[in-house]
Amino acid sequence: MALTLAALAKTAQAQLRGDPDRLIDSVATLQDAHPGAISFLANPKYRAYLETTRASAVILDAENAGLCPVDCLISDNPYLAHARVMAALYPEPRYPAGIDGSAVVDPSARVAPTASIGAQSFVGAGAEIGEDVIVGPGCMVMEGATIGAGSRLVAMVTLCHGTVLGRRCLVHPGAVIGGDGFGLANDAGRWVKVQQVGRAVLGDDVEVGSCTSIDRGAIEDTVIADGVKLDSQVHIAHNVKVGEHTAMAGCAAVAGSSTIGSHCTIAGGAGLTGHIELADHVHVSGATAVTRSIRKPGVYTGTVPAIEHADWLKNFARLRHLDDLARRIKSLERELAALRQQHDKAGD
Amino acid sequence: MALTLAALAKTAQAQLRGDPDRLIDSVATLQDAHPGAISFLANPKYRAYLETTRASAVILDAENAGLCPVDCLISDNPYLAHARVMAALYPEPRYPAGIDGSAVVDPSARVAPTASIGAQSFVGAGAEIGEDVIVGPGCMVMEGATIGAGSRLVAMVTLCHGTVLGRRCLVHPGAVIGGDGFGLANDAGRWVKVQQVGRAVLGDDVEVGSCTSIDRGAIEDTVIADGVKLDSQVHIAHNVKVGEHTAMAGCAAVAGSSTIGSHCTIAGGAGLTGHIELADHVHVSGATAVTRSIRKPGVYTGTVPAIEHADWLKNFARLRHLDDLARRIKSLERELAALRQQHDKAGD
């Protein structure tokens, strides 16, 4: 696909400087671009590549436009403009409507005529597949699950029974939505399963990464609101609520019954304990454990940075004696004060 | 399904206070219950909802029964009673015995006549599927794997060759049992694979969560004992032994050749290094790294709690100077003692 710069400027809601009829056929990084490609500058650390880029055009902000040796699209938010240009130049693949001959669809399932049901897939009793939905190869859509219009299960996705997926969702391979939560009662040392009868309910425009698991609720539903984006290997436990437009990066995890506000970001490998609440606009840093509710927007961190092993050996062993160190400081302060007083008296 | 309170009291092994013939059709939380539902009070923080609940009955302990405005089931362990009521009101779905037309079952596999083999599934050569087993859609049961009576693979589960699953196990989608362990010898900088020829052997009543992986043993088996419960995204490496009735929450992981005792709990995101042993009744807190054997029952923690980022910046940078701080305290103590001695002498 090739589009003119004028068309891309319109798509990107950006201001065009240069030849409106120039054809652009691809997107590339500044350093690897070839003629015909458009590039972008959103991170200042790549500015050095701007001067020598072979791209035919660059998306950037007004401040950097002066340095741009080629045509450009000027935007206040170049990364967003880039996202829109990507969507225009690399549209989602189309799949033919209809049910693949190898798919198994229960007679009681309702599949919209415009939906595409891929090879080796399964659609269980009472499931509902909306208009323009793509169920890719090897997906299992269990009994009573529903998929809103325009959503896509890429491949090898499991929607457990009764799972609700909104419209325009995108779910990557290996994701499991609606598996049982971890509900156990203890009977004199033995675990007794607590049936998990809530559902996993996802809103519109939710993205779920590869190998991510979202457990169904115990009694109430696990709820993922509109616009939430979950990266790969994320885990959402039962009864969790995730607010609108919150994003969670790879390997992040939320334990049971916690509630996350809207517009939060949870960085990679971070974890939230159960039964806590995060306000809106809370940002949790990578590899951070959140152990209590956070009521105030802001950035929260508990990352322990790696150091050379020899330094670690001598420093981290002290961690378990911190309390002792603190007491000794207190004691030194007291003694020193006493000594000073004596001294001052002696000096009188 | 609806059951009388009398029937539920019997199931729950609880004492009934109220109308034995009252029909109960569902379970709900105290705050969301409607008439016809039974609720429960197991966590004191929900006690405030008891007075105004619209539930027809509540499961609780004797201490709280006095506050209950409706019928109740009184139990020393209300959460366990709740689990039993859930099981009665929400029985596991039944699947028809027999092999789905789309399933592929090797002629040499032995499938009990009461077993249900779902759509798009595969049962390899020499596999054995016991009575009343449910192999859900899209499951791969590889060569020689065996599944004990009454077990269920929900969907999209892989049992690698030779894996042994006991009776009444429940395995959720995306779980992989018996994949190769990580065995590598180093040949002048290049890794040479060590064939993994042990098996993964799971006892009875084991539950395995979504996207959980249990690797096969290198030479000996990886062994998961009776009654073990593993949540979603858990990883068990090769040669690991997990003792009876131990539970591991989401994203917990155990490195190779470690042994965990019985009745342990490993909270979410916790990790054990390889070649260590945990005694029975050891409880590891969330996001905690266990780096050496634990011989004594108890609770062990290494969680680093998140704080505001600005606080983190100034405090955590000190971590790598802890040893220096400790030495300076020591030195201050020495100097102060010397000074005091001098002073005392001077004061003589």
Add this chain to the structure above:
Amino acid sequence: MALTLAALAKTAQAQLRGDPDRLIDSVATLQDAHPGAISFLANPKYRAYLETTRASAVILDAENAGLCPVDCLISDNPYLAHARVMAALYPEPRYPAGIDGSAVVDPSARVAPTASIGAQSFVGAGAEIGEDVIVGPGCMVMEGATIGAGSRLVAMVTLCHGTVLGRRCLVHPGAVIGGDGFGLANDAGRWVKVQQVGRAVLGDDVEVGSCTSIDRGAIEDTVIADGVKLDSQVHIAHNVKVGEHTAMAGCAAVAGSSTIGSHCTIAGGAGLTGHIELADHVHVSGATAVTRSIRKPGVYTGTVPAIEHADWLKNFARLRHLDDLARRIKSLERELAALRQQHDKAGD
């Protein structure tokens, strides 16, 4: 299969001491071996089992050979010799060439005649499957993916569209290669997806563990070099480059656009933040967060070891006051120096 000790010595490139015609049919640990088995001693902590082993032969180094009561294979690298003996005694299973009747292969896919395409699998349009490749049951090989000669997808593996897998690779169940990276632009609080059009490109001799995810690149490719070994539940984000013969253990993760050198090891549960670089021969300890580039080979650690909960309570609470403690030490040092000066003056 049984092989003579002479044959195994040759395979293992080890020196034989004992009966060259002795038949060996299996490998066992020193403590569990029975006659007919060969064992190995690579870790000194198992030396105690050598004297009483019932193995027919043992692989060990020259230093320990003197203690060996049975025949032995002597090698400078007993674990490597063991790996070679394992490969000889436990060869990879052979699968019949050809396409299973239940597989779905697009007419435009090219499948080598010696390749084996398993039950319930899917091979999409334009995919290329090389000689002797094994695509196990339930694997999804999407459009345009290519698999080099001799590689094996064990079962339930997803290769997303355009993924490139080299020769002799081994991919375990639940692995997802080439899923979308986590690319999002923010539009006034709403996330806009950035199309991910790079690929995941894996070299030769790469192993990918169960439930491991390797995301495709955003524009450029995600690249896993020759000989890289990834354990189970590992996550590799978009644009990451992993150098030759680097190994990453279970649950390790690398955030987007980071580059790892050759011959590195990343231990279990360790995580790298995005946009950083690790030099060759960097070793990261378990449960360690790497938050900045590492330019120097060596071992790096940030593990926080678990302690008894009561100790943790009093010590870790001090962590957030470390800066205050450091300032108080500084202040004590100043005051003490001043006092000493005064004192010395007074003593003049």
